[in-house]
Amino acid sequence: MSTTTGEGHYRFADVVRSEWTKFVSLRSTRWILVGFLVTGLGLGITVAAVSGAAWDDPSAETRANWDPTNNTLAGLIPGYLVIPVLGVLMMTSEHGTGAIRSTLAAVPRRHQVLLAKALVFGVLVLVVDLVVTFAAFLAGQQVQQVVSDAPHAALGQPGVLRALLLSGFFLPLMGVFGLGLGALVRRSGAAVAAYFGLALVVPDLLLVLPGDLWRFGPITILANSITAANVQPEFLHPSQGFTVMALYAAAALGGGSLVLSRRDV
């Protein structure tokens, strides 16, 4: 029996280590991250090649909108569909299996559990996303030069590094958004449905509303602000778009933390 229970108190770092162990030990999460790495790279290179090949005799509009950086970042779209779902499941699978009771019995200060999950998941996705983004960009530009004589992008050009870095941070934010949503909704099916509703249906609804609310749909921000080196004037500036995404993630995480802390398990 522990007669000395050790000094102090369990720390946030202990909770992070615990969540790290769980996350990296799951076969499903490893496969999903590897799957995203492969499809993200593959799709980015493919879109770069296809769009480059279509350059032949471009219209004036095509020339004005030409953004070879954006073309190589198409691989973020499957990530936009998969990574937040992984975030949702990171929370809802614990509620669904009863594992949450083991977790919260070990860490009764519950907000620490959600924050630790956000940190572990966010950092892992950040690394994978940055790898996909930079690798797809570098490989995509090479491929595009081979298949066409369209102007290609280089890291030193205006807006390019910004687009790559913001793209690297986009999926971590979306993943944390999904995690927060999972803590808010708790049930896997309902939370995944809620994510697709917010991520895919709501942006379409915003399009038919008056005003410029449509500019705030996350997929619009992804496709036209964050991944763009050559930003068109009707869209949010990348820094604004990124701020909006960070607010979405913070709102979901804050709401999820409140629900996790207050509701019975």
Add this chain to the structure above:
Amino acid sequence: MIEVHGLTKRYGATTAVDDLGFVVRPGHVTGFLGPNGSGKSTTLRMILGLVAPDAGVALIDGRRYVDLAWPLREVGALLDAKAYHPGLTAEDHLVALARANALDRARVAEVLDVVGLTAVARKRTGTFSLGMGQRLGIAAALLGDPAVVLFDEPTNGLDPDGIRWFRRLARGLAAEGRTVLLSSHLLAEASLTVDHLVVIGRGRLIDELSMAELADRAPARVRVRGAAGDVERLAGVLRAGGLAVSASEADGVLTVDAASTDAIAELAAQAGVVLRELALERSSLEDVFLDLTHDEAEYRATTGGRA
């Protein structure tokens, strides 16, 4: 020591736990008994801070669970057999818990050995049987070497060997001076393990007593069998003697409540009735327990069709 004061939990119009109070002391195995739906699990979850009470407080050595510095080193709990992620191995599950409270990694192998899961430590828990799940839950409860241990229906899914093993484990934990609380809806099973009882029904405390006190409450009955043909006369004689003859059966057996064998033998001798059998019977602990909880059972089959 666990102290529960005025604990109350309502779900809508239903009061699951109603102003419940009891104390669980170290050095004993205390059984937390009550019928299904009587609020045992809800109470255990409130002790662990997983369910927030509407009123009252549960304290562990004077502190609320949420205020414990190292929860797993102070309290171990088996709540349900499936409180783990099915995609994790038994070892991963325990390592994750150990890290959350900065426990020595070596404890994982130790507790896996204690519960007999060493051979399947690297198997994913989704493949586990209910009994293996229980053992993993018990391993998790022991991980931090805690002074207070809670087990909710611990023998669910354990085979007879497993039940006997758990019994020894629980008694051993108490003998080491730990506070051990285990819930059960079966007294017959718990009676071999526990020495104290907290009995609840419909979320209310029915009684706190030791097993010895429970045994003393078992009312005595005398079983009497007369010679064939004499049964009705014997029943008449005993009733005339002021005894409560509760049942007259076809095979000639009478049951007499709260009487001494001496009184019955004398009455029979005076009337010249030959007795073939005269035996003092105590009703079983299970009967006493059912009497205690009968009125408070939440779910009870009604006889005679629809209620």
